[in-house]
Amino acid sequence: MAEDILYLDFSSNSEINEEFNYDKIYKVGLREQFKKLGFHEDYDSFVSHVLPQDESIVGISYPNFERHPPTEDGKNKWFNIAVRIPLDGSKNNLVLMCDLDEYTPKNKTIKQRSLKVKGFTLIDKSTETCGEIEVSCRIFARLDFNDGWYSEYDGPTKFPSDDQWNKSVLTIEFLKRLNEQYVAEPHAKVLSRLDRWQKYLDSRQEIMIKDQEICFESAEGTEVIIAYYKDGCTEEERKTAVAHLNVKGNSSIWSTEDLSGSEKAPILHFTHDFLKKDPESDKSYRKKFERFTSGRSLIFSGKIEYKTIERKDGSKLKSSTECR
Structure with a gap:
């Protein structure tokens, strides 16, 4: 024993x-x-x-x-x-x-x-x-x-x-x-590699923290949409397009239905508090988004900007300009 x-x-x-x-x-x-x-x-x-x-x-x-x-x-x-x-x-x-x-x-x-x-x-x-x-x-x-x-x-x-x-x-x-x-083994080599990874993760976390301090607000939250991309669609197919998502060119479509010849992909949809023209005119805006997605995968669909117009009689009128 x-x-x-x-x-x-x-x-x-x-x-x-x-x-x-x-x-x-x-x-x-x-x-x-x-x-x-x-x-x-x-x-x-x-x-x-x-x-x-x-x-x-x-x-x-x-x-x-x-x-x-x-x-x-x-x-x-x-x-x-x-x-x-x-x-x-x-x-x-x-x-x-x-x-x-x-x-x-x-x-x-x-x-x-x-x-x-x-x-x-x-x-x-x-x-x-x-x-x-x-x-x-x-x-x-x-x-x-x-x-x-x-x-x-x-x-x-x-x-x-x-x-x-x-x-x-x-x-x-x-x-x-x-x-x-x-x-x-050799454990010293493994530890060195882990240390490099940790430094990389720490740097990414620092970037995320800084971005959070200056982040844009999303009033309506986010959602993941399973969509289908097709190049060359009919008018009937265009009726199935994902809401508020514009694609350059009249022949392409992101659809909510699995159309014949389409390609399936997930889309992350979120609202933003800046105008479509802002990232197009200021590269710093776009870089913030390209930290987690490639530029070709990023589509700005714009938002509705509400303005208040004052009439000559002193009354106020709310109007809106839709940016796409």
Whole structure:
């Protein structure tokens, strides 16, 4: 029987509380994920009776590239730690995606470190691994917080002893070793490329923020229209044209119907608070739009500008000039 213990906690994510779930990837609870794995056992039996083992060789890796070294203060917050567990009689290994949980009970100095499981997947046993540390250990699993921890031969233990917590695989020394391993090599080259991408994204975000400060208002909102473009249309087909959308030339049309010989494409329609002549006379207007679409894909259909005319008798008359 192995001495070290790996604590796997399923109690937090068996069901997902959408109100408090901040994970960007795992939006479905473990029970729902487990159904897709195709195991004969049900979720509860697998976690409480199949997964706990007195001796198993597991592989632990840390896919994150943004990381920080572990500390002794009991405040380590590590996300996305992968645990590979071999399955007897299967051509696949089980991979659990977890977050590190660290807790120090009152009046104690011992750190209770476990892995909160949030994701399941299967990989072929022939798949090569990189940046993984293999560990021979016992596996304790917790299905529900009130039930406690299951091991292979013992019943659930709600409060493992200090001696058992001291045997946790997740020591500071182990976390330091894990922090030096990367799942892609050469990792320095990967980090450099990620850094370049981050700088690019930061620059784009800065542009977006500046544009928001001087943006044009859209009083009527936006909509996506599935339209059909045809070059050369009949008068009958012209009756199906998308409202307020003018195309240069009398023979072309953007239609709301799938006309014979037409080409399907989505159109983003939004209102604007400037006149059609403005982007035509001032290139800075058009450049603002060309940041997210090519010039040939941009069609200004104009808007209706309302004006108030004062009569000689002092009364006022509202008129409108339609710009196309």
